[in-house]
Amino acid sequence: MPPAHLTDRRPELGADELISALVPPPRFDTVRFSTYVPNPDEPSQAEAVVRCSAFADRITAAAAKKPSRFRALFGGERQDTGPMGMYLDGGFGVGKTHLLASTWHQAPGPKAYGTFVELTHLVGALGFPEAVRRLSEHRVLAIDEFELDDPGDTMLVTRLLRELTSAGVFVAATSNTLPDKLGEGRFAAEDFLREIQSLAQRFAVVRVDGPDYRHRGLPDAPPPVTEDELAASAATVEGSTVDDFDALCAHLAELHPSRYGRMLDGVTRVHLRGLHPAPDQSVALRLVAFADRLYDRAIPVVVSGRPLPDLFTDEMVNGGYRKKYLRAVSRLTALARDAGKPVR
Incomplete structure (x- = not known):
């Protein structure tokens, strides 16, 4: 039998499939905080595990109180006054995605996990109001690889996150670096908070230092x-x-x-x-x-x-x-x- 070719594949995804596909990819199916091995030379990594786990616990506690999403959507006050968002800030190869997926796994459902690209595609496929309605049904949204280098998409997702956090949805994110920032070890927290503008006060920054563990x-x-x-x-x-x-x-x-x-x-x-x-x-x-x-x-x-x-x-x-x-x-x-x- 001749070998298969990726060039023969043209997958299509319907709206329901786009939503159901919002889960961690196979590599991160089984990761947990217990499987993250902090670099002993980088204290921020062990601290990141503690802070991410605490964020997941806050989501669990909020879920137990069963707040009214209707009240949240129309200005009702939520009982948890801590930040609705968490941003993992670090270079590549320090385990940010591992920590993000672990946070998602520990948090209660319903929950969604996807890359920034998948999220913008979802909004394009469903339309903004329907995307807000569907995602507002979740307790937490995890976003990997938040793209800071596309102003249009960044504004779109910032608007989406404003709607979701106002509806009581917790958000955890990692990101890349803006295209004019050249240092490979440079951290992107200031860029991320500036680009999401009015949402900045809703995010707590968790620093994850260290070299690329893969090598x-x-x-x-x-x-x-x-x-x-x-x-x-x-x-x-x-x-x-x-x-x-x-x-x-x-x-x-x-x-x-x-x-x-x-x-x-x-x-x-x-x-x-x-x-x-x-x-x-x-x-x-x-x-x-x-x-x-x-x-x-x-x-x-x-x-x-x-x-x-x-x-x-x-x-x-x-x-x-x-x-x-x-x-x-x-x-x-x-x-x-x-x-x-x-x-x-």
């Missing part, structure tokens, strides 16, 4: 394989896909990034032939979103052509989206190492 004491990305080795890997691992790199880039341009995850359903290993540096920023940013969905699903990656660290040019890495590109390389490197482990 502490580990070797660099494995070198690209030969075409024969790539074909052998695809033939060995059931559920593999094989695609030409350029063809995949063209295919990603035809799909909304919120569909990238569904495109990977049932895939156990991704093989890319002829990897080379992304030709422009638009392609590069789509590859970042694709890498995030691969990582969410813990799908190993095998490539031929150029090494993974060459995926983004020096100009890109030293430009405004530096943090995104470095995170993508970090995640893809981890997935490439996974591909070298014995198949169970």
Whole structure:
């Protein structure tokens, strides 16, 4: 049987499916605060576990009091006067998503979890009033990768969060860095609070310091394989896909990034032939979103052509989206190492 191709997949998601899909991705299905291992050299990580757990406990306590959402929507006072939002502030690879998902798991339902891109797609698909109505039925909304680099979408989601927090919905979020902020270790709390403007006072900031845990004491990305080795890997691992790199880039341009995850359903290993540096920023940013969905699903990656660290040019890495590109390389490197482990 010939190998499957991601380029043959064009997933569609209906409105109800978009709502039901708002759960942590497979990599974070089983994470909990107890499985987060703080770096002993970074005290803020242990403190973040305590603060995130306390935030989840506040949601549980608020749920036990069963406040009237009707009163909240029309100006009724809620009994819990603490911040309705929590923002996890830190560089990539410090476990922010682990903490965000753990908060979601510990909090009572109904609850929703999604990336910023998935949230904006949901609003586009349902319309703003219906999105507010559907999400207001939840006790907590967790947002990973809050995009600070798109002013229009940021304003849209800020308006959405204002409606939701006024309705009594708790919000937990992580974010990237604004595109004109170049330092990879730079924290984004000031940017996040400024961009959400009137909502800033509703968010408490939880700092998570530290180096990228994915590469502490580990070797660099494995070198690209030969075409024969790539074909052998695809033939060995059931559920593999094989695609030409350029063809995949063209295919990603035809799909909304919120569909990238569904495109990977049932895939156990991704093989890319002829990897080379992304030709422009638009392609590069789509590859970042694709890498995030691969990582969410813990799908190993095998490539031929150029090494993974060459995926983004020096100009890109030293430009405004530096943090995104470095995170993508970090995640893809981890997935490439996974591909070298014995198949169970």
